[in-house]
Amino acid sequence: GAVVSQHPSRVICKSGTSVKIECRSLDFQATTMFWYRQFPKQSLMLMATSNEGSKATYEQGVEKDKFLINHASLTLSTLTVTSAHPEDSSFYICSASPGDSNQPQHFGDGTRLSIL
Amino acid sequence: AQSVTQLDSHVSVSEGTPVLLRCNYSSSYSPSLFWYVQHPNKGLQLLLKYTSAATLVKGINGFEAEFKKSETSFHLTKPSAHMSDAAEYFCVVSAADTDKLIFGTGTRLQVFP
Numbered sequence: 001g002a003v004v005s006q007h008p009s010r011v012i013c014k015s016g017t018s019v020k021i022e023c024r025s026l027d028f029q030a031t032t033m034f035w036y037r038q039f040p041k042q043s044l045m046l047m048a049t050s051n052e053g054s055k056a057t058y059e060q061g062v063e064k065d066k067f068l069i070n071h072a073s074l075t076l077s078t079l080t081v082t083s084a085h086p087e088d089s090s091f092y093i094c095s096a097s098p099g100d101s102n103q104p105q106h107f108g109d110g111t112r113l114s115i116l
Numbered sequence: 117a118q119s120v121t122q123l124d125s126h127v128s129v130s131e132g133t134p135v136l137l138r139c140n141y142s143s144s145y146s147p148s149l150f151w152y153v154q155h156p157n158k159g160l161q162l163l164l165k166y167t168s169a170a171t172l173v174k175g176i177n178g179f180e181a182e183f184k185k186s187e188t189s190f191h192l193t194k195p196s197a198h199m200s201d202a203a204e205y206f207c208v209v210s211a212a213d214t215d216k217l218i219f220g221t222g223t224r225l226q227v228f229p
Contacts, residue, residue, distance in 0.1 A: 034215075041224075042221070043221045046216060091157070
């Protein structure tokens, strides 16, 4: 089945550093990828939609300069949390869509980000 | 606008007994509905999806869900719970004309021996 690889699985870093998270579709081309944030014991909140070759579309309330998204190829999207602070600590999950309306989104295993 | 409501934040069952996780949806058009499962510190795995074909949808691991338009429900069931079913379950609806997914608040399933 379709596989989405997300890396790293866990990051611990100091406040003020920037952190890059990669999301790769391993066996299909993903014209669209999605980035979610999940707080403890809560549901997933869509942060942005990443479109290959164009600018990402951010949901209301998500700072685009804080959460930089790049979708340079049909198999890779990256999320960079710039100048991270403790309130950015969260579980970040990506998903990829094959672009076929009959195909569901496939999710990565998530990245646990902890900012000290 | 589309939305889903998961009626129970926690469900506890004994191993071998039936599972019922409830979900109601709101949609101005014929929706696509999904159930995803999330184990601790993991991403989401698709259990099943409804896309206007058969109203009774069979998924993986013995789960199934029935789309009931008259009740605007899409409840998830399993005849016999297994310890490995303990996880967080999300009912999800797709937004109109986009690939965006709208998640319910989740139901934590506990299975006791």
